[in-house]
Amino acid sequence: MVEGSDTYFLRPNHQLKFKPAIVKGYIREIVRERLSGVQYDPENVPELTLSLAESVKDKVKSSGFDRYKLVVQVLIGEQRGQGVKMSSRCLWDADTDNYAEDVFMNDSLFCVVAVFGSYYY
Amino acid sequence: MEDYLLEEKTAFVVEEVSKIIKDSVETVIGEVSYKHGRVNQWTTSVVEQCLIQLSKQGKPFKYIVNCIIMQKNGAGLQTASTCFWDNATDGSCTVRWENESMYVIVSVFGLAI
Numbered sequence: 655m656v657e658g659s660d661t662y663f664l665r666p667n668h669q670l671k672f673k674p675a676i677v678k679g680y681i682r683e684i685v686r687e688r689l690s691g692v693q694y695d696p697e698n699v700p701e702l703t704l705s706l707a708e709s710v711k712d713k714v715k716s717s718g719f720d721r722y723k724l725v726v727q728v729l730i731g732e733q734r735g736q737g738v739k740m741s742s743r744c745l746w747d748a749d750t751d752n753y754a755e756d757v758f759m760n761d762s763l764f765c766v767v768a769v770f771g772s773y774y775y
Numbered sequence: 776m777e778d779y780l781l782e783e784k785t786a787f788v789v790e791e792v793s794k795i796i797k798d799s800v801e802t803v804i805g806e807v808s809y810k811h812g813r814v815n816q817w818t819t820s821v822v823e824q825c826l827i828q829l830s831k832q833g834k835p836f837k838y839i840v841n842c843i844i845m846q847k848n849g850a851g852l853q854t855a856s857t858c859f860w861d862n863a864t865d866g867s868c869t870v871r872w873e874n875e876s877m878y879v880i881v882s883v884f885g886l887a888i
Contacts, residue, residue, distance in 0.1 A: 696851050703855035711857050724859040725839055725867075725884045729852070736848035737811050741818035745826050746837040746886075753839075770839050772886045 661721070664775055666750055672719055672771035677754035680713045681767045685758045694732040694763040703728045706767070714769055722771040729766040733759070746772055785834050787866030787885040792829070796870040796881045799824035808876040809846045818842045825883060839884040846877050860886060 666672075688706060707728045714724060731738060744751070750773035758765045803820045807813075825840045845852055858867065864887035872879045 694851060699851065699853045700855070703853045704857070707855045707857040711859060715859055722859075723861070723865065723886050725856060725886075726858070727841060727854065727856040727882065729843065729854045731845070731852040732850040734848050734850035736846040736850050737809065737814065738843065738845045738852075739814040739818050740841070740843045741815075741822055742839060742841040743819075743822040743826055744837070744839045745830055746839070751837065768841070770884070772837050772839075775888065 663721075666721060666773055670718065670720065671750070672722055672752045672773075674752050674754040676717070677714055677769050677771075678756055680717070681710055681754060681756040681769065682758075684709050684713060685756060685765055685767060689758055689760065689763070689765055691760070692763070694730070699730055703730050706730075706765075710767060710769060714771075719771060721774050723774055725770040725772075727768045727770075731764055733762055733764055738764075740766055742768065742770075744770065785836075785887070786864050787836070787868075787887070789866060789868045791832070792868040792883050792885070793870055795828045796825055796868065796883060797872065799828065800870070800872050800879055800881060804874065804877075804879065806874055808874075809844075814844055818844055821879070821881060825881065829883070829885075834885075835888045836885040837888060839886075841882045841884075843880045844877055845880075847873075847875070852878070852880075854880060854882075856882065856884075858884065 753770040755768040869882040
């Protein structure tokens with residue numbers, strides 16, 4: 655983690671702000687690459703979700719959002735005609751913090767990835 | 776140089792948060808059966824209730840609350856999360872709850888300020 659070095663910046667510089675559009679692009683790319691043509695298999699799915707989350711987290715970390723704490727949530731479910739609803743709410747500083755999400759579907763599974771970034775003052 | 780930190784950094788307490796989540800879900804949903812038209816309202820209410828109770832605690836935390844409601848249909852569901860944060864002060868709590876017609880999974884992530 656960022657070694658509590660004090661920067662005294664209460665707001666990130668515009669270049670260093672969490673940019674949802676860019677992160678959404680990363681998520682889309684990674685998910686499409688890993689899940690296209692994959693069938694829902696209860697044996698593989700646990701490690702697939704975890705490794706997908708790790709890949710997304712590493713990608714976002716390496717793109718320069720240095721002072722941001724990240725939470726990446728991945729949801730993979732089987733498509734069987736059931737109804738699903740996922741919703742989030744956050745108590746944070748709307749000026750500095752933000753999130754990005756993407757949904758992917760093929761005929762046997764659906765996948766939702768959400769990345770939340772919170773500025774570390 | 777003296778350290779001007781007056782309070783200790785508080786840590787995320789999992790048991791308290793878990794209790795808050797369970798109470799919120801019981802209050803909002805309880806024994807009702809899955810209705811597609813009401814799901815929107817349920818997720819919003821569960822998440823809002825959790826957030827209200829969490830902020831009442833008055834701790835210096837930013838919160839992310841996530842709620843998933845799925846109809847029981849025999850289908851499989853898997854969720855995973857990974858975080859880049861300070862292990863000493865930040866934490867998460869996930870509660871899985873079910874009734875006869877649906878599964879509810881609520882995750883709360885607390886990030887210290």
